[in-house]
Structure formats: C-alpha cells, structure tokens
Amino acid sequence: MNYIHSTIAQLKTSSPAQCEFYQAVEEVLESLEPILENSEKYKKNAIIQRLVEPERQIMFRVPWVDDEGNIQVNKGYRIEFNSALGPYKGGLRFHPSVNASIIKFLGFEQIFKNALTGLPIGGGKGGANFDPKGRSDAEIMRFCQSFMSELYRHIGPTTDVVPAGDIGVGAREIGYLFGQYKRLTGRYEGVLTGKSLLWGGSLVRKEATGYGAVYFADYMLQARGDSLQGKRCLVSGAGNVAIYAIEKLYQMGATPVSCSDSRGTVYHESGIDLNLIKCLKEQSRDCLSVYKQTHPDAIYISVNDYPKDGHAVWRFNAAAAFPCATQNELTQADASALLSGGCLLVSEGANMPSTKEAIDCFIAAKIAYGPGKAANAGGVATSQLEMAQNASMQSWTFEEVDEKLKQIMKNIFVTANDTATEFGEPGNLLLGANIAGFRRVADAMIEQGVV
Ligand code: GLU
Numbered sequence: 001m002n003y004i005h006s007t008i009a010q011l012k013t014s015s016p017a018q019c020e021f022y023q024a025v026e027e028v029l030e031s032l033e034p035i036l037e038n039s040e041k042y043k044k045n046a047i048i049q050r051l052v053e054p055e056r057q058i059m060f061r062v063p064w065v066d067d068e069g070n071i072q073v074n075k076g077y078r079i080e081f082n083s084a085l086g087p088y089k090g091g092l093r094f095h096p097s098v099n100a101s102i103i104k105f106l107g108f109e110q111i112f113k114n115a116l117t118g119l120p121i122g123g124g125k126g127g128a129n130f131d132p133k134g135r136s137d138a139e140i141m142r143f144c145q146s147f148m149s150e151l152y153r154h155i156g157p158t159t160d161v162v163p164a165g166d167i168g169v170g171a172r173e174i175g176y177l178f179g180q181y182k183r184l185t186g187r188y189e190g191v192l193t194g195k196s197l198l199w200g201g202s203l204v205r206k207e208a209t210g211y212g213a214v215y216f217a218d219y220m221l222q223a224r225g226d227s228l229q230g231k232r233c234l235v236s237g238a239g240n241v242a243i244y245a246i247e248k249l250y251q252m253g254a255t256p257v258s259c260s261d262s263r264g265t266v267y268h269e270s271g272i273d274l275n276l277i278k279c280l281k282e283q284s285r286d287c288l289s290v291y292k293q294t295h296p297d298a299i300y301i302s303v304n305d306y307p308k309d310g311h312a313v314w315r316f317n318a319a320a321a322f323p324c325a326t327q328n329e330l331t332q333a334d335a336s337a338l339l340s341g342g343c344l345l346v347s348e349g350a351n352m353p354s355t356k357e358a359i360d361c362f363i364a365a366k367i368a369y370g371p372g373k374a375a376n377a378g379g380v381a382t383s384q385l386e387m388a389q390n391a392s393m394q395s396w397t398f399e400e401v402d403e404k405l406k407q408i409m410k411n412i413f414v415t416a417n418d419t420a421t422e423f424g425e426p427g428n429l430l431l432g433a434n435i436a437g438f439r440r441v442a443d444a445m446i447e448q449g450v451v
Contacts, residue, residue, distance in 0.1 A: 212378015
C-alpha cells in the first residue's frame with residue numbers, strides 16, 4: 001500500500017487539485033497490489049511513476065466569435081498519456097466541467113481500456129470547457145474550427161487519433177473538426193473516428209459503446225448461469241451511450257425503465273419509449289421534462305428533487321443498472337439503494353460513474369460489476385475498427401462490425417475474469433481488468449526501454 005500513498009502524495013504536489021485524476025489512479029493502483037508484490041520488474045523499471053505521468057500535455061487557447069459578435073475564449077486540452085501499445089487514442093469532451101483533472105482521469109482510464117481491447121492503441125484524451133448547450137450550429141462550427149486550428153499540428157493517423165465522441169462531441173462536431181483538419185493539412189486521412197457514414201465512418205460506431213456495455217453485461221450474467229431476458233434495467237443518461245444501451249436491452253429481451261439528463265430523471269414502469277428519446281436527444285435536442293407530455297403515466301423527477309446523497313435514478317428497484325451519464329453519478333447511498341432493491345448487475349457505460357465507496361459496496365456484495373474501462377470499451381474498440389477500415393480502404397457491413405464488437409467484448413470479459421481468478425479473487429472484474437490492462441501496457445513499456 002505504500003506505493004499508493006507515496007504516488008498519490010507525489011501527484012498532489014506535482015499536479016495539485018486534480019481530485020478526479022487521483023481517484024482514477026488510486027482505483028487502479030489499489031488493484032495492482034497483488035501483481036506488484038510478486039514482481040520486482042515493475043518496481044525496478046519505475047513503471048508506476050512513469051504510468052501516472054502523461055507523455056505530453058497540450059493546453060491551448062480557443063478563441064471564437066459568438067452569434068452576437070462577442071469574442072469568447074475557452075481552454076482546450078489534449079493529453080497524450082501513453083503510447084506503449086500504439087498511437088494515442090481517445091475521444092474529446094466538450095463540457096463546462098472540463099479541466100485538467102477531468103481530462104487526465106479520462107486519459108488515464110483510456111490507457112487500460114484500450115489495452116484491454118487487445119488492439120494496438122495507446123491512451124489519450126482531450127476536450128474543452130466549452131458548453132455546447134444552447135449554441136447555434138454556426139457557433140458550434142466556429143468553435144470546432146478554432147479548436148482544430150491549434151490541435152491539428154499535434155495529431156495524425158499514426159501519432160494521435162483524436163475524436164470520436166465523448167460528452168458534447170458527436171457526429172456534427174466531428175464533421176466540423178474533420179473539415180478544418182482537411183483544410184489546414186490538405187490531407188484526407190483517418191485522423192478522427194466516429195465520422196459520418198458518408199465520408200469514412202464505420203457502421204456500428206454510433207451504437208458501439210451502449211451495445212458493448214450490454215454485451216458485457218450479458219457475458220457477466222452468462223458466467224453466472226443467468227441472462228438479461230425479462231430483467232428490469234435502470235439506465236442513466238440520454239446521450240449516445242444511454243440511447244444505444246436502451247436499444248440493445250430491448251433487443252435482448254430486457255426492459256429499460258429509466259433515463260436521465262442534466263436536468264432530471266424519467267422513470268417509465270412499462271419501459272422507456274426509445275423512439276421518443278431518440279427524437280428528443282438526436283433531433284430536437286430537447287430536455288427530458290417533455291417526455292411526460294407523450295407519456296403521462298411516466299414519472300419525471302427534477303434535479304432539484306434528487307436525494308441529497310445521490311441520484312434519483314438509482315432509487316428505483318431493478319435487477320440491473322447501467323450508469324451511462326458521467327463520472328461520480330452513483331454514490332455509496334445509491335449503491336446501497338440498488339442492492340436493497342435487488343440489483344445483481346452493474347455495467348458501466350460511462351467513465352468512472354461509480355464513486356470509490358459505491359464500487360466497494362458492489363465488490364463486497366459480490367454482484368456482477370463491470371467497471372467502465374472494461375464494460376464501455378466497445379466504443380473505442382469500434383473506433384479502431386474504423387481506423388482499420390480507413391487504412392485498408394474498405395467498409396464492412398453492420399453485421400461484420402457488430403460481430404467483431406461482440407467478440408471483443410467477450411474477450412475483454414474473459415481476460416478480466418481469468419485474471420481475477422489468477423490473482424485469487426474470482427468474479428472481481430475490477431481487479432481483473434486493472435491487472436490485465438496494466439500488465440499489457442507495463443510489459444510493453446519495459447520492452448521499449450526508458451522512454
Ligand atoms: N469517448 C469514448 C471512450 O471514453 C471513445 C473514445 C474513442 O473512440 O476514441 O472510450
């Protein structure tokens with residue numbers, strides 16, 4: 001445990017006030033105890049000290065002009081965390097909460113997530129403290145163009161493959177970012193993923209994170225002789241991940257009964273109306289409070305009425321929970337409520353959605369718990385499939401990509417599960433995922449020398 005305390009203490013001095021980053025590091029390091037104890041090579045090669053320090057951090061000014069002619073200034077980031085396994089890969093997040101801590105925690109998670117996919121991709125992440133809410137298309141375009149005007153010099157298809165989406169970045173933003181990259185470099189290349197199907201995107205990329213989290217849940221249940229069939233499921237979020245988790249849950253015979261956005265939660269006993277959510281969130285960009293206009297039998301809870309110690313969405317009874325919104329959206333009190341409501345599975349579609357205390361509750365209760373870096377790896381894995389299609393100038397069918405995604409999610413489950421057993425904690429997928437991801441990256445780093 002000493003190295004955890006000393007590493008966090010050093011980080012607090014060298015990178016002050018980065019709570020989310022410390023949280024992500026602590027969670028990984030705690031799991032690594034069994035492997036670090038038994039193997040001198042990681043200590044001798046200072047792997048932990050090197051892993052927690054990004055290879056490169058880029059921070060830049062993003063000036064742009066709003067529709068009223070005012071000059072706005074945001075802060076842009078790209079953290080190139082670790083390239084031992086391949087070019088840096090990871091999405092962009094545009095959200096007012098973005099700061100160095102958030103981007104570093106996401107980049108750190110991405111190293112292990114990408115390693116778990118078994119694909120040749122390193123870890124990186126980027127974003128800006130830009131709030132797309134309420135902005136016109138023209139404003140979004142000007143922001144994206146300004147962001148790319150700085151970023152383009154740091155990225156490339158064999159160095160740093162930037163967006164796919166994350167919060168606030170979807171097909172529209174990727175289109176504007178790609179257009180500006182092409183204009184500045186004169187190159188039409190696969191430097192961005194999550195592209196439109198009209199110009200180099202991959203089928204299933206849009207659905208991949210949500211579908212993947214559900215496939216992962218199904219593999220966890222299969223290993224316990226159970227399935228998703230007939231299960232009532234709580235889902236948080238109403239973005240890309242949540243929407244396609246809901247879609248896949250229906251396809252697998254489960255009933256998703258909730259979703260949420262930044263303003264409130266919808267609970268619909270008979271099952272969430274997926275087409276309505278798609279209309280509200282993918283087309284009219286409305287908030288969920290209007291859901292009740294179509295479905296008066298649904299319950300809507302505004303954030304003002306959430307419990308003081310957590311989130312309303314986790315206070316309903318269900319067999320499974322899919323946190324698909326954002327970091328730390330599921331607290332210890334939420335975890336206890338889920339467990340007393342009969343929840344036997346949590347599959348994380350978002351990055352680090354459960355607090356450390358909530359995770360401890362799930363592990364202690366021995367329910368099926370799929371940590372984000374394993375359960376939501378389907379998104380980035382399908383980004384890599386998009387890169388492979390771009391590089392070979394091919395486009396695969398929906399069925400082909402979906403089959404590969406399923407296989408990747410299965411491999412991640414088997415790897416995490418086998419590793420947990422190998423280290424004496426069968427069923428502890430947090431431990432298994434962290435050790436398996438770490439081992440792949442750390443061994444590659446050792447083979448590549450002190451760089
Ligand atoms: N933002 C997604 C993630 O957290 C996808 C990243 C990507 O496809 O590059 O993994």
